[in-house]
Amino acid sequence: MISAEDVDAFQSDGVVILRGVLGDDEVATLAAGVEKNLGALSPLGMNATADGAPGAFIEDFRNWDRIGEYESIIRSSALAPIAGELLGADSVRLFHDHLLVKEPGTLDRSPWHQDQPYYSIDGAQTVSFWIPLDPVARESTLEFVAGSHTGKWYMPRSFVKKTAMVFEEGALEEVPDVDADRDAFSILGWAMQPGDAVAFNMLTLHAAAGSPTRRRAFSLRLLGDDVTWAPRPHRTSPPFDDVSLDPGAPLDHPQFPILWRR
Numbered sequence: 001m002i003s004a005e006d007v008d009a010f011q012s013d014g015v016v017i018l019r020g021v022l023g024d025d026e027v028a029t030l031a032a033g034v035e036k037n038l039g040a041l042s043p044l045g046m047n048a049t050a051d052g053a054p055g056a057f058i059e060d061f062r063n064w065d066r067i068g069e070y071e072s073i074i075r076s077s078a079l080a081p082i083a084g085e086l087l088g089a090d091s092v093r094l095f096h097d098h099l100l101v102k103e104p105g106t107l108d109r110s111p112w113h114q115d116q117p118y119y120s121i122d123g124a125q126t127v128s129f130w131i132p133l134d135p136v137a138r139e140s141t142l143e144f145v146a147g148s149h150t151g152k153w154y155m156p157r158s159f160v161k162k163t164a165m166v167f168e169e170g171a172l173e174e175v176p177d178v179d180a181d182r183d184a185f186s187i188l189g190w191a192m193q194p195g196d197a198v199a200f201n202m203l204t205l206h207a208a209a210g211s212p213t214r215r216r217a218f219s220l221r222l223l224g225d226d227v228t229w230a231p232r233p234h235r236t237s238p239p240f241d242d243v244s245l246d247p248g249a250p251l252d253h254p255q256f257p258i259l260w261r262r
């Protein structure tokens with residue numbers, strides 16, 4: 001389902017657009033899962049909108065083992081084999097699922113950030129699929145700084161209050177102010193239709209604007225062979241308080257099933 005050019009783009013830019021990776025039935029299945037999820041958020045779910053701001057930015061994590069629609073897409077769609085090809089991996093493991101819904105008129109930006117510094121994993125074979133279930137205009141889509149996945153780790157901060165997370169304050173360099181000088185960066189982003197996905201490395205810098213229209217997105221976070229468990233000084237996002245693994249160990253745990261083998 002993907003070409004050698006897709007793999008090259010993913011490896012060199014840290015992101016690639018994949019058109020039509022999910023069929024209409026699969027999009028409908030995910031949408032049904034999202035409705036269930038929104039109707040009953042998990043204890044990790046929240047409205048991440050700034051106080052008093054219009055709209056709502058609803059996030060939730062780690063729902064695959066209670067929402068059958070999510071599990072069926074995770075286990076039976078083309079996403080895990082595609083991850084194997086993009087990563088050049090011998091096996092692909094589930095890390096977690098992440099729901100990101102912007103209700104109409106949400107002005108909150110998702111600020112520039114990398115994902116891996118929020119997580120308890122080390123390793124280079126990482127891929128997130130961001131899968132919108134509504135049409136997304138170029139102005140509201142997820143944007144990426146091409147090539148940033150091979151550079152530094154930047155400080156993870158809470159999106160609204162900007163509080164230091166996971167690492168001690170000052171432990172990592174701050175995310176550069178990409179919007180202050182957009183021409184200095186190679187910024188990639190695509191208008192998308194339901195069924196399309198962007199696949200990106202968990203160190204690729206990315207951000208999204210608010211959305212005038214409803215924008216439901218399901219993100220699937222998958223891992224290749226070289227990823228190991230890395231406990232951090234403070235609570236990660238999402239937290240895995242229920243997982244106890246040794247530092248540097250592979251993620252052999254029922255929360256992280258192997259989805260595909262070469």
Ligand SMILES: O=C(O)CCC(=O)C(=O)O
Binds near residue numbers: 100110130206
């Ligand atoms: O959906 C958004 O607005 C942000 C998504 C994001 O940061 C992610 O999927 O890692």
